Amino acid sequence: xxxxxxxxxxxxxxxxxxxxxxxxxxxxxxxxxxxxxxxxxxxxxxxxxxxxxxxxxxxxxxxxxxxxxxxxxxxxxxxxxx
Amino acid sequence: xxxxxxxxxxxxxxxxxxxxxxxxxxxxxxxxxxxxxxxxxxxxxxxxxxxxxxxxxxxxxxxxxxxxxxxxxxxxxxxxxxxxxxxxxxxxxxxxxxxxxxxxxxxxxxxxxxxxxxxxxxxxxxxxxxxxxxxxxxxxxxxxxxxxxxxxxxxxxxxxxxxxxxxxxxxxxxxxxxxxxxxxxxxxxxxxxxxxxxxxxxxxxxxxxxxxxxxxxxxxxxxxxxxxxxxxxxx
Numbered sequence: 001x002x003x004x005x006x007x008x009x010x011x012x013x014x015x016x017x018x019x020x021x022x023x024x025x026x027x028x029x030x031x032x033x034x035x036x037x038x039x040x041x042x043x044x045x046x047x048x049x050x051x052x053x054x055x056x057x058x059x060x061x062x063x064x065x066x067x068x069x070x071x072x073x074x075x076x077x078x079x080x081x082x
Numbered sequence: 083x084x085x086x087x088x089x090x091x092x093x094x095x096x097x098x099x100x101x102x103x104x105x106x107x108x109x110x111x112x113x114x115x116x117x118x119x120x121x122x123x124x125x126x127x128x129x130x131x132x133x134x135x136x137x138x139x140x141x142x143x144x145x146x147x148x149x150x151x152x153x154x155x156x157x158x159x160x161x162x163x164x165x166x167x168x169x170x171x172x173x174x175x176x177x178x179x180x181x182x183x184x185x186x187x188x189x190x191x192x193x194x195x196x197x198x199x200x201x202x203x204x205x206x207x208x209x210x211x212x213x214x215x216x217x218x219x220x221x222x223x224x225x226x227x228x229x230x231x232x233x234x235x236x237x238x239x240x241x242x243x244x245x246x247x248x249x250x251x252x253x254x255x256x257x258x259x260x261x262x263x264x265x266x267x268x269x270x271x272x273x274x275x276x277x278x279x280x281x282x283x284x285x286x287x288x289x290x291x292x293x294x295x296x297x298x299x300x301x302x303x304x305x306x307x308x309x310x311x312x313x314x315x316x317x
Binding site for chain 2: 010014015017018021066067069071072
C-alpha cells in the first residue's frame with residue numbers, strides 16, 4: 001500500500017488573487033516580512049501498486065487527467081510506502 | 083430543431099434553459115441526465131449553469147468525466163451545436179472542447195449582477211441575430227469566471243475570430259470596472275475554432291422574457307434557431 005501526496009499549485013506565471021488576499025491579511029496582522037503567498041491544494045491518496053514507481057506513474061496520470069488542470073496548474077508528487 | 087439540456091448532479095439552471103426553449107421559443111427540447119450514453123437525435127445541446135458535483139476539486143472538473151460528457155464531445159466533433167452557459171462553459175474548458183481555463187474571480191467575490199457585453203463576432207450560429215459592436219445586457223452569477231489562456235492561445239482566438247462576447251460598460255467600452263471577474267481581455271464568451279461550440283459565463287436564459295427585465299439573452303437562442311433553419315454551414 002502506498003501513500004501519494006499531491007501538491008497542486010497555480011503555475012508561476014498565473015496571478016493568484018487568493019494568495020494576494022492572504023498576503024494582505026498577514027500584513028494587516030503585522031507580518032510585513034511576508035512578501036508573497038501562493039495558495040494551492042494538497043491531496044492525500046492511498047493506493048495499491050506493485051511498486052513505488054508504479055504508484056508514481058499512476059498518480060502522474062491521475063494528475064494529468066483530473067487532479068490538476070495543467071493549463072493553469074503544476075503538480076508535485078511524493079510517494080511513500082504505508 | 084431538437085434541443086437537449088444536459089443535467090449533471092448539481093446543475094441548477096437546467097429548468098430555465100428548458101423553459102426558454104420550450105415555452106418562449108416553442109422548440110422541441112428534452113432533458114438529458116448525465117448518465118445517458120445514448121443522446122442521439124439532437125441538433126443542439128445546452129450545458130446549463132449550476133454547481134455540478136459541487137464544483138469540487140475545480141468547477142467542471144468532475145462533470146467532464148460523466149458518461150454523457152463523451153457524448154457531448156462526440157456530438158461536437160461531428161459539428162453538432164453546443165451551448166455551454168456558466169458551469170457549462172467551465173465543463174467545456176475542462177473537457178478541452180474550448181481552449182483555456184477558468185480561475186477564481188479576481189476580486190474573490192461571487193459576482194451576481196447585470197452585465198453589459200459587447201458582441202465581437204456574429205459569424206457563428208450563436209450571435210447571427212446580433213450586430214457586431216452591439217451592447218447587450220445579460221446577468222452574471224459566478225465565482226470562477228476569470229477566463230485565462232496563454233499568449234499563444236489568445237493570439238489564435240483573435241486570429242480565428244473566436245471571441246464572441248466581452249464585458250464592457252453600457253457604451254461598449256472595455257474597462258476593468260466593467261469586467262466582473264478579471265478575465266483576460268474582458269473575455270465573456272468564446273467559440274471553438276470550428277464555431278459550433280460556444281461557452282459564455284453570463285446567463286442568456288435569465289434575460290429571455292420581458293418580465294425578467296430584458297430579452298437580450300433570447301437573441302442568442304433565436305440566433306441558433308435562425309442559423310439552423312437557414313441550413314447553417316460552419317465556416
